[in-house]
Amino acid sequence: MRRRALDAPVSEGRRVWEWIQQIRPLHPSLGLWRPTADSPQEAEQGPPITQDYLLQYIHDAQTTSRYPHFSLAPAFSGQINQGNKLELSFNKPSPGNAGIGLMTGEALGSALDASEDLADTLMHTTASVFTPNIIGGLSRSDHPIKNLNRDKPYPFFYVPGWKMFFASDSPHYQRATQLATRTVPVANGAIFTFGTPDTYPTILNQW
Structure with a gap:
């Protein structure tokens, strides 16, 4: 889902957090969100993410980027190596743009294929939160x-x-x-x- 950012990236991160809270109940694989990690072992031991963690992650990515545009993958949900990955981008493809992507894992993907109600709810929730x-x-x-x-x-x-x-x-x-x-x-x-x-x-x- 792509949209035009209405505020600074960290402020947009608060809306991303709101969206995560709203989609948690939609499917078991969306219930627990953990930080991305360099190895499955680290990911398994990672604590649940918090809003403070997400906002700090976005802030760090912005301040360390060499360019105005930057992307990040701060968290995942579901099983290790089979879950759903959250991806964010800012100032892409044009300055002022922001984007959110959810790379769905096998469990959620199969559920979306099988249930149009679930697919509609996920789309409706995302559009309502971000008004892209x-x-x-x-x-x-x-x-x-x-x-x-x-x-x-x-x-x-x-x-x-x-x-x-x-x-x-x-x-x-x-x-x-x-x-x-x-x-x-x-x-x-x-x-x-x-x-x-x-x-x-x-x-x-x-x-």
């Missing part, structure tokens, strides 16, 4: 690769997804409405469903 003004999506890592020479790239610069969020003032909002199999208004836009986790690439190739 660019784009957000729920996609699978094994989705078919688009043939760019034959089909040309998508008009948006982010990975296409089974469910995608577009702000109502996005230039892609109207086309998303035309192709979506379901549309649910939320926050400052809508969540569009494009078929299923298996069929969405075919639908989006019509873009």
